[in-house]
Each structure stands twice: as structure tokens, then as C-alpha cells.
Amino acid sequence: MNAIAITEPGGPKVLQPVQRPIPEPGPGEVRIAVRAAGVNRPDMLQRQGAYPPPKGASDLPGLEVSGTIDALGEGVSRWSAGNQVCALVPGGGYAEYCIAHASNCLPLPAGFTFTEAAAVPETFFTVWHNVFERGGLGRGETMLVHGGASGIGTTAIQLAVAFGARVIVTAGTDEKCRACVALGAYRAINYRSEDFVDAVRNATDGHGADVILDMVGGDYIDRNYSAAAIDGRIVQIAFLKGRKAEADFSKLMMKRLTHTGSTLRARSVEFKARLASELDEAVWPLLEQRKVAPVIDMIFPLADAWRAHERMDEGAHTGKIVLDVA
Secondary structure, three states, X not given: OEEEEEOOOOOHHXXXXXXXXXXXXXXXXEEEEEEEEEEOHHHHHHXXXXXXXXXXXXXXXXXXXXXXXXXXXXXXXXXXXXXXEEEEOOOOOOEOEEEXXXXXXXXXXXXXXXXXXXXXXXXXXXXXXXXXXHXXXXXXXXXXXXXXXXXXXXXXXXXXXXXXXXXXXXXXXXXXXXXXXXXXXXXXXEOOOOOHHHHHHHHOOOOOEEEEEEOOOOOHHHHHHHHEEEEEXXXXXXXXXXXXXXXXXXXXXXXXXXXXXXXXXXXXXXXXXHHHHHHHHHOHHHHHOOOOOOOEEEEEEHHHHHHHHHHHHHOOOOEEEEEEOO
8 A cells, every 4th residue: 555654753755655565454443445634743743753653553644534444353343344434543544544443433424525524533532632621611611722723723712612612812823813713713812913811811801711722831831820710721732832841830829720731642542432432422413514624724645745744844724734645
């Protein structure tokens, strides 16, 4: 099969087309004839040598795919050959065939193209767990999302609004801010020209953000404590500005803040299966009604995966970047 491999740690052009044997599904697994694959920030980190795949996972990048099941492993009963699905996978998505655990697959949302469906699993699993489970975002609360125009950000805006919350975002250009408002954000802050702490306070009449979803880290950590509401929850999912920072932890105590975080890729199959089941019940109807949908920035052929990574490295994208495998 055709696939894209990381030939050595480095920039986008270390992604090179290769030929690999077609994988065989093991017990509880399915093989998907891939039609499209999502591109995500962890793929960039893996390419740079900073985020190795979990033990037993494919060394090929790619954490989410859509396509048609063409082979079943022992014990699989929910799916049949020919079913159209999207799936969260621990690796191997940049290829014509990919192995997924049957419990980590979801049906292609009605009316969705394969390209759209491939942009769903990684971001929707991540947002559901971190915003609604770890962050406990509730109806009527205010959430601050850093990186509002990213794949995670555009998903978080839509889901939070769909479940009755108010969303404030930060983004790096006025154009991205306008895109976030069009998706339902109450307020979009251009962090290059405004201080987000003051802007959040002003937008909430001094209350602050009940939940903060942060993928920036660095000096944002202390500023998040300032922007958070009493009893606020800050959920860390990445560190684009660095893993180390100075922070005034008295704010954590005085405001009774909770600062938590998580990663998804290394979590167990069973954990991801639970998330899949919850998404199937609570979010899939919203997708099929088009009340929420992934925002697609650009689509590249599989052979040009390096161009997709280049696009993400530049930081100019809004929403998801997808590879057309078919």
C-alpha cells in the first residue's frame, strides 16, 4: 500500500511516500480502506521527534481516518465489511489502509463526506473529554478558548455553544477572530493587539472565565489564573509556548481554581471506547443535523502530506487540514 513515513526527525519534507505491507487486523480490530485522514498537531510533534507513538502502534503518522471497513478481526460483531466509518487510531492514518480498534470507530455521520468525517475524531474526542468531562463546562457558563481558530478551537466553540455555554476565544489575526465569531463565539480577542486578561474581565463584567481550554502554556499559565472566575477550571492540552513558567499560585488558592490536563493518544482502548459511546449518543445527532460540523481549511493529496504539515507549521490555517487518500 502507499503510505507516508517520517524518514528522520525534522521539517515537513522528511515526510516521504513509501510502500508498506497492507496490515492485518487482530482480535477486536478492523481494517479500514482509508479515504481521508486528518492532520493534527501531534503529527507535527511526532515528525519532529518529540512525540513517539505508543508501544505497539504504527510508526506512520495519522491519528484519525475515515473510510470503508474491508476486513474484520476475530470477535468483531458491531461492524461488517462495507460499513463506512471514521475512527480514532494511535497511528498509521497516513496510508491507504489503517487498523483501528472496533470500539474506537463511529459511523460516518449521515450526509458527511469522507473528508469531513476524517476531521472529526481527534478533535471531537479531545474537546468532549477536556471541556465537558475534565472542565465540567455547564449551561450558562463562560469558556475561554486559546487558539480559537485551530481545529480544536473551532470544535470547542461549536460544541460549547450547542450545549448552552458562552465562548470567548483568542486568535492571532482579525480574520481568524471574525471566523470564530461566525461559528458562535461571543467575543474574539486578537492576542497581538489586546490583553486577553483585561478583555475577558470586560466581556464578563468582572466574573472571568469558568473554564479555560489552553494549548499555549508558557506565560499564559499565570495569565489564565488572572482571567479565571472563582472556582474556575483550567484544562491544559498542549504547550506551544513552553512547558515551564512562573506563576503566582496564590491565585490558585484564593480563587479555588482547578488546573488539570490530559493527553489522548496514549490512553487505553477502553477509555477511548467510552468516549466514542458518549459522542455517539450526545454529539452524533448534532453532526447529522449540521448543528455542528468540522471546519475544513485545506485538503491535500496523501503524497503531498509535507505540504499539509507546512501549512500547519505556518499557523495560517483556520480549522482542520485533511489528506485525501483516495
